[in-house]
Amino acid sequence: MSAVEISPAAGTDQEARAEAARTRRNWLLSLPAVILLLFAASGPLVIVLIYSFLEPGDYSGVKWIPTFDAWTSILFTRDIFDDTLQLADAHLTIFWRSASLSLLTTLITFLLGFPTAYFIATRPPRQRGLWLFLITIPFWTNLLIRTFAIMEVIRNEGLLNKLLMMTGLISEPLQILYSDTAVLIGMAYVYLPLMALPLYAALERFDFRLVEAGYDLYAGRWMVLRKVILPLVKPGIVAGSILVFMPSLGAYVTPRVLGGGKHMMIGSFIELQFGQGRNWPLGASLSMLLLLIVGIGLFFYVRAMSKEKAHD
Amino acid sequence: MPVAAIETREISKTFGSGDREVRALDHVSLEIRENEFFTLLGPSGCGKTTLLRLIAGFEAPTSGQLLLYGDDISNEPPYRRSVNTVFQSYALFPHLTVAQNIAFGLEMLGKPKAEISRTVDEMLAMVRMEAMAHRKTSEISGGQQQRVALARALAPHPKVLLLDEPLSALDLKLRKEMQRELKRLQIETGITFVFVTHDQEEALTMSDRIAVMSAGKPLQIGTPREIYDRPANRFVASFIGESNFLGATITAATGDVARVRIGGAIDMEASLPAEAPRSGKVTVAIRPEQVRLVEAEAANALPATVTDTVYFGTDTHTHLLLDGGETVVARFQSTLAHSEERANGTRVGVQFWEGSVQVLREMP
Numbered sequence: 001m002s003a004v005e006i007s008p009a010a011g012t013d014q015e016a017r018a019e020a021a022r023t024r025r026n027w028l029l030s031l032p033a034v035i036l037l038l039f040a041a042s043g044p045l046v047i048v049l050i051y052s053f054l055e056p057g058d059y060s061g062v063k064w065i066p067t068f069d070a071w072t073s074i075l076f077t078r079d080i081f082d083d084t085l086q087l088a089d090a091h092l093t094i095f096w097r098s099a100s101l102s103l104l105t106t107l108i109t110f111l112l113g114f115p116t117a118y119f120i121a122t123r124p125p126r127q128r129g130l131w132l133f134l135i136t137i138p139f140w141t142n143l144l145i146r147t148f149a150i151m152e153v154i155r156n157e158g159l160l161n162k163l164l165m166m167t168g169l170i171s172e173p174l175q176i177l178y179s180d181t182a183v184l185i186g187m188a189y190v191y192l193p194l195m196a197l198p199l200y201a202a203l204e205r206f207d208f209r210l211v212e213a214g215y216d217l218y219a220g221r222w223m224v225l226r227k228v229i230l231p232l233v234k235p236g237i238v239a240g241s242i243l244v245f246m247p248s249l250g251a252y253v254t255p256r257v258l259g260g261g262k263h264m265m266i267g268s269f270i271e272l273q274f275g276q277g278r279n280w281p282l283g284a285s286l287s288m289l290l291l292l293i294v295g296i297g298l299f300f301y302v303r304a305m306s307k308e309k310a311h312d
Numbered sequence: 313m314p315v316a317a318i319e320t321r322e323i324s325k326t327f328g329s330g331d332r333e334v335r336a337l338d339h340v341s342l343e344i345r346e347n348e349f350f351t352l353l354g355p356s357g358c359g360k361t362t363l364l365r366l367i368a369g370f371e372a373p374t375s376g377q378l379l380l381y382g383d384d385i386s387n388e389p390p391y392r393r394s395v396n397t398v399f400q401s402y403a404l405f406p407h408l409t410v411a412q413n414i415a416f417g418l419e420m421l422g423k424p425k426a427e428i429s430r431t432v433d434e435m436l437a438m439v440r441m442e443a444m445a446h447r448k449t450s451e452i453s454g455g456q457q458q459r460v461a462l463a464r465a466l467a468p469h470p471k472v473l474l475l476d477e478p479l480s481a482l483d484l485k486l487r488k489e490m491q492r493e494l495k496r497l498q499i500e501t502g503i504t505f506v507f508v509t510h511d512q513e514e515a516l517t518m519s520d521r522i523a524v525m526s527a528g529k530p531l532q533i534g535t536p537r538e539i540y541d542r543p544a545n546r547f548v549a550s551f552i553g554e555s556n557f558l559g560a561t562i563t564a565a566t567g568d569v570a571r572v573r574i575g576g577a578i579d580m581e582a583s584l585p586a587e588a589p590r591s592g593k594v595t596v597a598i599r600p601e602q603v604r605l606v607e608a609e610a611a612n613a614l615p616a617t618v619t620d621t622v623y624f625g626t627d628t629h630t631h632l633l634l635d636g637g638e639t640v641v642a643r644f645q646s647t648l649a650h651s652e653e654r655a656n657g658t659r660v661g662v663q664f665w666e667g668s669v670q671v672l673r674e675m676p
Binding site: 207209210212213214215216217218219220223227228231232 | 368370389390392396399401403405407416417420465468
């Protein structure tokens with residue numbers, strides 16, 4: 001640019017050009033992320049979606065014949081003799097177990113996480129950092145290792161059983177490992193921070209003077225909790241529940257290690273389709289179904305969060 | 313004698329322990345009468361809020377007893393005391409509407425629905441908030457929140473209403489309005505009000521009786537007039553309004569009247585509170601508006617020099633240096649100032665109006 005004329009028109013023109021340049025630059029900056037998302041996330045997803053509408057290959061992979069079989073076989077099995085559709089009991093059991101274990105995990109993490117978060121939120125501000133730090137420590141260790149640690153605690157010759165036998169509460173070791181209970185213990189342990197942290201965030205913003213106002217107006221402890229605290233930290237409860245429920249539903253490592261082969265959840269079931277089951281389309285349709293459920297959950301999560309923001 | 317609404321017996325409250333122990337209340341014994349507008353007045357940290365929180369039940373006394381209409385409630389939780397609080401921060405429930413806030417206490421008491429809705433309507437009318445009944449508390453102004461907080465605390469018709477500096481967040485004009493409003497509500501409902509403030513004007517204008525507190529103890533309890541006209545000690549005399557303090561000698565004492573000699577020149581009667589020394593050297597307090605300026609050579613007057621004159625709008629302060637070395641401030645209504653104003657350096661005589669001199673309890 002040689003001579004720059006200073007006139008209002010030139011000014012706005014220049015501003016517009018600068019704005020356009022800024023936009024271009026921002027696009028360029030986000031290009032790596034866009035490419036990564038396109039090829040590494042959306043691409044595979046599209047492949048999974050397409051595979052769910054194909055026929056399984058003989059040994060593995062898919063045959064390029066379009067069909068809805070994979071989707072119907074989520075709920076039904078085709079009778080090999082008369083070709084009629086019947087409800088797939090085994091699948092339903094797995095779905096039911098996944099849903100109920102995830103719900104129970106959410107409930108347990110809430111019951112454990114709420115007092116924890118309440119405790120931290122009522123500490124003097126300087127101490128809170130330390131308590132939060134302690135909560136996040138488990139995140140530093142690999143999930144598999146933590147899961148094996150749980151295994152070590154609950155197995156027949158494990159810490160828990162030894163302790164119970166020593167105190168004489170039981171004479172025979174309790175068979176906890178490889179049961180739904182084991183899966184539940186493991187998942188509650190793994191996902192507890194995901195519940196405690198959003199609950200803490202909500203409680204930290206809670207005005208504890210309202211508790212006194214509640215007591216003053218004849219509400220006992222239980223009523224203050226129900227009528228004052230819980231309604232005001234609801235966004236935190238919703239957030240924590242979704243953050244725990246969604247990954248629980250698709251959990252693979254914990255149910256696999258602690259539940260053994262018999263107590264399968266959706267995660268292991270999907271893995272099975274791509275491995276021994278040799279039914280890639282079914283695995284693909286199950287994955288898509290899970291994604292859909294998680295997506296709906298995320299939608300409600302975002303909505304709860306934005307509502308909380310509007311509340312502030 | 314009727315039983316007191318609130319009685320504290322030798323109540324002490326300490327926070328922390330060891331080196332960090334803080335004594336917030338120090339053997340406080342006082343009585344708050346039924347239907348009374350009682351004010352706890354004092355600077356921050358004097359224990360007035362702690363005493364209020366003790367009556368509300370948010371704190372337990374370290375020692376001593378708290379009685380509500382003769383019943384010992386020292387160890388009752390707040391939700392079992394027929395005492396409600398208007399909080400300094402209002403502490404309205406943000407997830408409830410104005411009407412739901414007012415209904416909260418009644419619901420917790422398990423009152424029938426019809427009664428609750430009738431009382432809520434009454435309360436809304438009483439604080440003139442009918443139009444706002446279904447608003448969220450975040451959608452109304454500070455003054456309106458204040459009214460809702462009042463209505464919420466009055467709705468269960470408590471035996472005693474506690475108010476913790478409820479007007480401090482309001483601007484001056486609104487505060488004056490709410491002062492009158494509070495007094496009206498107190499008379500209308502006939503409920504005993506215990507009001508905490510550090511604002512002496514608020515205390516003087518609204519209260520039936522005031523307890524002036526300092527360092528965890530009530531220093532003087534009395535009507536606003538008694539507190540202002542007959543301050544028992546230096547703290548009360550300077551915390552409520554302004555005072556001149558002068559050395560004096562008691563020459564005679566009968567009952568609650570003493571003859572005092574001030575500055576070797578004035579010989580006049582002074583009021584003598586109980587527990588004050590009855591002879592020898594004492595300190596007397598005189599309000600600035602009770603100071604009179606006369607001719608420099610007048611008899612029975614303290615010779616002095618004018619050092620400064622400050623104009624305050626409604627009144628004018630004249631600062632004087634007595635020949636004895638003590639300083640005195642005289643206050644005149646500005647309408648009189650023309651006749652009373654003197655140039656700096658003017659020699660004058662200082663006198664005090666009859667009945668204005670107060671002997672203080674503590675030794676000089």
